[in-house]
Amino acid sequence: MDASKRKLLALNAAKARLLAVQMVHGAASGHPGGSLSCLDVLTTLYFDVMNVDVNDPRKEDRDRFVMSKGHCSPAVYPVLALKGFFPVEDLKMFRRIDGHMSGHVEMNHVKGVDMSTGSLGQGISVAVGMALAGKQNKKDYRVYSILGDGEIAEGQVWEAFMSAAKYGLDNLCACIDVNGLQIDGRTCDVMPSEPLDKKLEAFGWHVIKVDGHNYDEISAAYAEAAATKGKPTMILAKTVKGKGVSFMEDNAGWHGKAPNDEQMAQAKAELEAAIKELEG
Amino acid sequence: MGENIATRAAYGKALVELAEKYPELVVFDADLAGATMTNGFMKAYPERFFDMGIAECNMVGVAAGMATCGFKPFVNTFAMFAAGRAWEQVRNTVCYPGLNVKVVGSHGGLSVGEDGATHQCIEDFAIMRAIPGMTVLCPCDGNEMRLATEALLNYDGPAYMRLGRLAVDTVTDTIDGYKFEIGKGCTLVDGTDVTIIAVGMNVQMSLKAAELLKAEGISARVIDMHTIKPLDTELVLKAAKETGCIVTTEEANVMGGLGAAVCEYLAEACPVPVVRHGVNDEFGRSGKAPAVLEAYGITAEKIAECAKKAVSLKK
Numbered sequence: 303m304d305a306s307k308r309k310l311l312a313l314n315a316a317k318a319r320l321l322a323v324q325m326v327h328g329a330a331s332g333h334p335g336g337s338l339s340c341l342d343v344l345t346t347l348y349f350d351v352m353n354v355d356v357n358d359p360r361k362e363d364r365d366r367f368v369m370s371k372g373h374c375s376p377a378v379y380p381v382l383a384l385k386g387f388f389p390v391e392d393l394k395m396f397r398r399i400d401g402h403m404s405g406h407v408e409m410n411h412v413k414g415v416d417m418s419t420g421s422l423g424q425g426i427s428v429a430v431g432m433a434l435a436g437k438q439n440k441k442d443y444r445v446y447s448i449l450g451d452g453e454i455a456e457g458q459v460w461e462a463f464m465s466a467a468k469y470g471l472d473n474l475c476a477c478i479d480v481n482g483l484q485i486d487g488r489t490c491d492v493m494p495s496e497p498l499d500k501k502l503e504a505f506g507w508h509v510i511k512v513d514g515h516n517y518d519e520i521s522a523a524y525a526e527a528a529a530t531k532g533k534p535t536m537i538l539a540k541t542v543k544g545k546g547v548s549f550m551e552d553n554a555g556w557h558g559k560a561p562n563d564e565q566m567a568q569a570k571a572e573l574e575a576a577i578k579e580l581e582g
Numbered sequence: 583m584g585e586n587i588a589t590r591a592a593y594g595k596a597l598v599e600l601a602e603k604y605p606e607l608v609v610f611d612a613d614l615a616g617a618t619m620t621n622g623f624m625k626a627y628p629e630r631f632f633d634m635g636i637a638e639c640n641m642v643g644v645a646a647g648m649a650t651c652g653f654k655p656f657v658n659t660f661a662m663f664a665a666g667r668a669w670e671q672v673r674n675t676v677c678y679p680g681l682n683v684k685v686v687g688s689h690g691g692l693s694v695g696e697d698g699a700t701h702q703c704i705e706d707f708a709i710m711r712a713i714p715g716m717t718v719l720c721p722c723d724g725n726e727m728r729l730a731t732e733a734l735l736n737y738d739g740p741a742y743m744r745l746g747r748l749a750v751d752t753v754t755d756t757i758d759g760y761k762f763e764i765g766k767g768c769t770l771v772d773g774t775d776v777t778i779i780a781v782g783m784n785v786q787m788s789l790k791a792a793e794l795l796k797a798e799g800i801s802a803r804v805i806d807m808h809t810i811k812p813l814d815t816e817l818v819l820k821a822a823k824e825t826g827c828i829v830t831t832e833e834a835n836v837m838g839g840l841g842a843a844v845c846e847y848l849a850e851a852c853p854v855p856v857v858r859h860g861v862n863d864e865f866g867r868s869g870k871a872p873a874v875l876e877a878y879g880i881t882a883e884k885i886a887e888c889a890k891k892a893v894s895l896k897k
Contacts, residue, residue: 368647410680416650420674426643427643430643431644431645432647433647434632434647435651458671461640462640464640
């Protein structure tokens with residue numbers, strides 16, 4: 303990846319992080335932790351990997367994305383806004399009774415969203431269906447999805463994994479955001495899921511492990527997935543929950559909590575410093 | 583009376599017959615294609631048939647994904663697992679986004695017979711009806727089933743349809759002016775003393791009940807209410823006003839289904855005596871289907887008794 307691309311991704315991710323925390327602060331509710339952890343992967347998808355058209359969000363041949371961990375709307379909405387699907391200003395309507403930006407990711411009211419999600423374990427099945435539809439229609443679009451590492455305790459996820467392998471869905475590339483934390487604590491304590499690579503391989507998937515905050519590795523993994531034939535690909539992205547806001551990092555308490563004004567000021571200062579450095 | 587055929591068999595045939603006309607139709611099953619009778623479609627159109635294994639929740643989600651891409655998926659399994667196991671997937675991944683997925687539950691009610699309570703779904707009407715915007719159907723015979731299947735292909739949005747296991751007499755093909763429309767019930771027999779509003783194979787039982795009542799000098803109207811939701815309130819109101827009392831009958835728990843829908847409506851629009859006939863809030867059990875139905879009072883005789891009770895409750 304050339305330096306300018308890397309900088310573009312880092313800058314958009316930093317801006318998205320600031321918007322994410324501001325959305326949650328503004329609504330006084332929402333899920334900052336898992337949104338911040340997956341934002342580098344999501345930014346890479348929309349600004350490097352995916353073929354989408356902001357002027358024609360439902361274009362038939364577009365690539366599709368399903369946020370299976372649908373509470374990470376504070377990751378999805380800012381990235382779509384920065385991409386140009388709707389004005390950044392709209393993010394102020396997050397979780398408001400007079401707004402259109404629902405607490406969990408919503409397809410019918412937010413431009414650019416391909417599937418409404420929220421109840422964990424269900425989005426990945428939808429991504430499988432979209433990929434199956436692509437095969438059925440002989441289209442060459444690709445389908446992407448992000449799951450949480452807590453989410454994968456849902457049995458339906460493994461049903462979906464089996465079905466993607468059955469139909470050889472090489473047009474599907476999912477990513478598990480392995481931030482190691484969930485509401486009740488460390489994922490390894492709540493419900494151990496490792497070794498994920500061996501499990502996914504046994505389920506018939508091509509598996510790639512990356513540092514989920516390294517754009518070169520993420521981008522290379524998506525290119526490898528696109529070149530992998532006959533089976534779906536899973537990217538296991540090792541990430542830090544709350545990434546980019548010092549006091550939220552690796553702290554389960556920030557899964558679904560809004561910062562107060564003082565915390566917001568600190569988060570803003572940290573993220574604006576990161577943006578300034580990248581712009582400088 | 584016409585052909586004696588199970589609604590599941592008529593549905594399976596309809597899928598095959600309609601496949602060419604509706605190229606967007608795709609069919610999913612969860613390892614029950616022989617029982618749900620989607621196996622005819624599987625053989626005729628293997629490239630449009632997806633067996634998802636014993637994984638109903640994923641099946642519903644995959645169908646939803648295909649629906650976002652313009653397909654018209656019909657997902658099939660037993661009512662117990664379509665409406666029960668995958669309820670929340672149907673609610674959140676199909677109904678909330680308003681996706682065009684048809685959820686088809688075969689082997690509804692007690693007439694599953696030998697398999698017993700775990701497979702006898704008597705709650706599907708109630709729990710599917712409870713989802714905002716969901717359409718709920720249960721056609722009574724082969725003729726109606728074929729028409730309902732095509733109507734669903736032309737209806738853009740989520741719907742649930744229950745199929746029955748047992749062969750039943752075709753009764754709707756000889757009714758003058760019979761026409762199938764989602765949300766519009768059909769008066770099969772006119773009457774003035776009481777109206778029996780029936781769904782599924784209880785329609786045929788109700789026709790027999792009307793004959794029993796006639797012999798006792800009671801004139802019973804019989805309505806085939808194939809669509810439980812949206813309820814044909816116009817037809818229900820007319821029946822309440824003209825006959826002054828109602829019996830509802832269904833092969834389902836008396837709580838939450840057709841009986842509840844009729845009561846909810848009439849309580850606010852035109853309170854008249856309503857007697858709900860169905861399964862009285864208990865689980866089924868194993869046995870030959872007719873014996874199970876008899877044991878739980880799902881018979882023409884019981885419907886006639888309920889009708890007499892309803893008449894006696896009139897002021």
